Amino acid sequence: MKKGIGREFVEKTKHKYLELSDQQKGLTQPPLIWPRQQVNPTISLPHPGNLPMSPVDLRNLIVQRASLREYSDKPLTLAELSYLLWCTQGIKLIYGHQVTLRTVPSAGARHALETVLLINRVEDLEPGVYRYLPVEHELEVISTQPDLGGRFATACFGQTMLMHCATAFIWVAVSYRMTWRYGERGYRYLYLDAGHVCQNLYLASETIDSGTCAVGAFDDDGMNALLGLDGSESFVIYLATVGKKPPGS
């Protein structure tokens, strides 16, 4: 890697270097949500508001939060998965043409992230790869090939928690959705947005006796290839494993 490339990114994406964005030039806005593949089956998710919850003390929750890398064999329920998806990308309001307000902030409400799930152990779901459809609050089946967990673990440099977690949330950045408005500076916002999403996953997991571990160490090309992404227009930006806490933790 070229030494100084990170510093160069910070320098060259300073506000003072911004040129007219495609939005300012009047170019058409790209879709704000990936369209669902009409050929794939979909699965309805239970309403996230129906999951029984004990009252939560936010201060305790923040103290309690810690990365969890080992999980019990207990599966997540579909209702719990639905709740985690809502906490990380759930839509609260749609206005105008596909503009959404969600449970997480996003620069300019661009919401340029899509959620893909690796499912290893969730009740009522076959292990596989699924995509979250936030408008419908449904899952779209992408693949149920065997040993996907192993392939994702390899793409994460052998981090076996990808095989042992109940599920992994894989966030895909769709770059032009952000750069259409913000130009090259928009790349900064993609990473900032992903951080907010993952923190919500950490906190929400704690409320259902589960834990999360963020994963930033992955082979970009390997991960993108597993999901059929070109690595430029859309690319894996971040992921996190989730599973039930082991007994006694």
Ligand SMILES: Cc1cc2nc3c(=O)[nH]c(=O)nc-3n(C[C@H](O)[C@H](O)[C@H](O)COP(=O)(O)O)c2cc1C
């Ligand atoms: C951007 C980012 C990337 C991370 N990548 C990994 C990773 O690839 N593997 C891992 O085991 N933990 C990873 N972590 C978790 C950190 O190691 C963990 O947050 C840190 O050790 C502090 O512990 P805590 O989360 O329990 O407070 C990552 C955390 C962040 C925020």
